[in-house]
Amino acid sequence: MRNLRWRHALGASPWFRFHGDDAAPELVAESISLTWTLLSVAIALLLGQAVIGFLVGRNSLADLALLVATALLVASAVLNARASAMLVERRHSEAESFGRLLQALSRSVSPNAVIKAIVHELGTATRADHVAVVQKRPGGNVLNVSFVSMQPGSQTATSVMPIQQLGPVEKRKLRLTPRSDSGAALDRVGLDRVDGGSDGAAEVARSRARQPQGSGVPDPAHEGDARELANQIANRLRDAYGLRNMLAAPLIEGGSVVGAIVLSRRTNEPWTDSSVRLLNGAAGETTAALARVYSHQAAEAEARTDQLTGLPNRRYFDEYCTLVASRRRASDRSAILAVDVDHFKRVNDMYGHHIGDQVLRAIGDAIQTSVRDEDVPARYGGEEFIVLLRNPTAGVALEVGERIRQTVRDTDLIDAGVTDRVTVSIGVACGHSADESISEIVERADRALYAAKRTGRDRVVEAWPSEG
Numbered sequence: 001m002r003n004l005r006w007r008h009a010l011g012a013s014p015w016f017r018f019h020g021d022d023a024a025p026e027l028v029a030e031s032i033s034l035t036w037t038l039l040s041v042a043i044a045l046l047l048g049q050a051v052i053g054f055l056v057g058r059n060s061l062a063d064l065a066l067l068v069a070t071a072l073l074v075a076s077a078v079l080n081a082r083a084s085a086m087l088v089e090r091r092h093s094e095a096e097s098f099g100r101l102l103q104a105l106s107r108s109v110s111p112n113a114v115i116k117a118i119v120h121e122l123g124t125a126t127r128a129d130h131v132a133v134v135q136k137r138p139g140g141n142v143l144n145v146s147f148v149s150m151q152p153g154s155q156t157a158t159s160v161m162p163i164q165q166l167g168p169v170e171k172r173k174l175r176l177t178p179r180s181d182s183g184a185a186l187d188r189v190g191l192d193r194v195d196g197g198s199d200g201a202a203e204v205a206r207s208r209a210r211q212p213q214g215s216g217v218p219d220p221a222h223e224g225d226a227r228e229l230a231n232q233i234a235n236r237l238r239d240a241y242g243l244r245n246m247l248a249a250p251l252i253e254g255g256s257v258v259g260a261i262v263l264s265r266r267t268n269e270p271w272t273d274s275s276v277r278l279l280n281g282a283a284g285e286t287t288a289a290l291a292r293v294y295s296h297q298a299a300e301a302e303a304r305t306d307q308l309t310g311l312p313n314r315r316y317f318d319e320y321c322t323l324v325a326s327r328r329r330a331s332d333r334s335a336i337l338a339v340d341v342d343h344f345k346r347v348n349d350m351y352g353h354h355i356g357d358q359v360l361r362a363i364g365d366a367i368q369t370s371v372r373d374e375d376v377p378a379r380y381g382g383e384e385f386i387v388l389l390r391n392p393t394a395g396v397a398l399e400v401g402e403r404i405r406q407t408v409r410d411t412d413l414i415d416a417g418v419t420d421r422v423t424v425s426i427g428v429a430c431g432h433s434a435d436e437s438i439s440e441i442v443e444r445a446d447r448a449l450y451a452a453k454r455t456g457r458d459r460v461v462e463a464w465p466s467e468g
Helices: 002-012 025-055 061-106 111-126 163-171 182-189 199-210 220-241 273-303 314-326 344-351 353-370 396-409 438-454
Strands: 130-136 142-149 157-162 246-253 256-264 334-341 376-381 384-390 424-430 460-462
Touching (some): 111 130, 111 142, 111 256, 353 396, 396 424
Parallel strands (some): 424 460
Antiparallel strands (some): 142 157, 376 384
């Protein structure tokens, strides 16, 4: 009980704090500051005692030298301990920043989300005034530039840059070296484990270990080429945005430079080694995150595309109609064209399924070239196609349907070995109001399609407004 009372009394004193994991940071800082103050006072008293003893003749010159040397040794040990603590703190902060960056990137499901994660964490950790991400999208012929000022409330500026900026590396790919284990990856980024291993460093190791083998890093013999290209991109941004004091790192994918991350400051304050390591690490993780996002988007696009005709498939069409329905305004109108190939079974039986596939591809192309830019055609299944028309004016739906019918009829299939003329029947239905569901319009268009079949095929039939 006495010990508890003493502990309670000391804990309540402003000079003594018992800190746990949940101690307030300002209390910890207060205790550390008090420790340095007490050590400084102790050293000063030690030196003062030695000087006074020497002056009054109590101590010899040798005693004075010994006491001064002892004080200097203590001061040196204290300063070294403080410098080591500051270094550990910086390393820990660096690892935590990189861990937060990895966590944000792992949750990103779009290129914009990846860029937002980079800008927020990298800009804050490096105290940059501007962060720019320059990237080449898969299959693109320009570099997309996202330029962000770290000032509160600033909007992201987007622009493009000529793909020629990547010319030298596009022609000669960089050689790759295999990735080593996760510990070596940490060393390359400069994030050693701190105090038995930090969460941020551990997350870096796990992320590196998850990356596919062969993704690699530039061979040191060619790393200068990648850096030079990143600096070339940075210089273009400097001219465009009036930047100064820049730091750039290349984005490398598959051995080729596909962009760069550029930091800038308004002042001439030099960039720290920590900032350089964070930027280099962020560049590598950003490339992996963007590749993952683009791969996911490509897989999603493939899952929503009919592989035979290249048109959207029924899954995409249904999802798009759901999206349109959720955003429809009172003035919005929709129309549906239901398209079916006439006597397609006869084509398959006469020419074979391989030729039938060529016929379907040709009809898909004819539909694609006949609709408006804002219309959405899709292969609905088998020999059936469907088109969603957005806000068509009076007569436009019939006009588009007739254009499709005539284009298919005029399609030359001689090269495919089809000598018979291929035609389609089309049913047209226009929405009565914004309240009518698109599925109801599809049903009316389908009934109009069957009416076209019954009345001779190779024609366009419109559903009556009162039908259904």
